[in-house]
Amino acid sequence: MVWWLNRAVGSLFNLIFLPFSSLNPWVAMLAISLLTALLMLFIYKKTSNQEGIRRVKNRIKANLLEIRLYQTDLRTQLGSQKELLAANLQYLLYNLKPLLVMIVPIFLILAQLNLWFTSRPPAPGETFLLKARFIKTMDLERLRLDLETPEGLVVETPPVRIIDEAEVAWRLKVTGPVDDPLVIQVNGERYQKIVPAGKGRLLRVSTVRVKRNLWQELLYPGERPLPADSLLKQIELRFEPQRLKLLGIGFHWLVAYFLLSIILGLALKGLFKVEI
Secondary structure (H helix, E strand, C coil), X not given: CHHHHHHHHHHHHHHHHHHHCCXXXXXXHHHHHHHHHHHHHHHHHHHCCHHHHHHHHHHHHHHHHHHHHXXXXXXXXXXXXXXXXXXXXXXXXXXXXXXXXXXXXXXXXXXXXHHHHCEECCCCCCEEEEEEEECCXXXXXXXXXXXXXXXXXXXXXXXXXXXXXXXXEEEEXXXXXXXXXXXXXXXXXXXXXXXXXXXXXXXXXXCEEEECCHHHHHHCCCCCCECCCCCEEEEEEECEECCEEECCEEECHHHHHHHHHHHHHHHHCCCCCCCC
């Protein structure tokens, strides 16, 4: 069920980002931040007590004004500060419901954006690490391992078995376009991993394939999960991190996304008559 949810949301993001594949990634980030701001404003307006928020904000303003006007009246000051504290608490309670509702779509959005903006696939001539993590009860020294690589990839090192981490690693080199998945054979069982490739300034890059597990599947929605009875817990490709460049400065996509979404949301709240 989780896989089908991830697939549906992933298809939506593929459609959203399709016009931006050859453009600067900032354009796609601006577009998704705008859509996020509109979605959050809609959710906030529909799930919050707009009239209550308006009243409590007026109370806060009145108490702040009272504190400023009666600075020498200790009794009035204490009463105003008590009222201000109560009004702020009420304001937080009014915001609790919409924030809880927003958690689900925001989490799904972040998981998808992680595929588009976190990692840069290697170009021909570059290398990367392939890591296979196993269940802790496995005896790595007795495992029969084989790695099948498609055209465009070559294995540069034999498997390195890290016993304490229940992990096996290879170093691979890209020699050209990669159209097929690589295959890890474990005691005769075959496990595939897609190696992201393609041309364009904006690419969907799934670096992790996980075992069937609700939380893990939601965190890493890029590929169908490994079987529940798999000896493998996770297959990971270690690619170089990607940054959004602006005036020579690299920004993590998460920082850019939240800043743009908040700025756009605040800028548009008046247009859509949303009291925040």
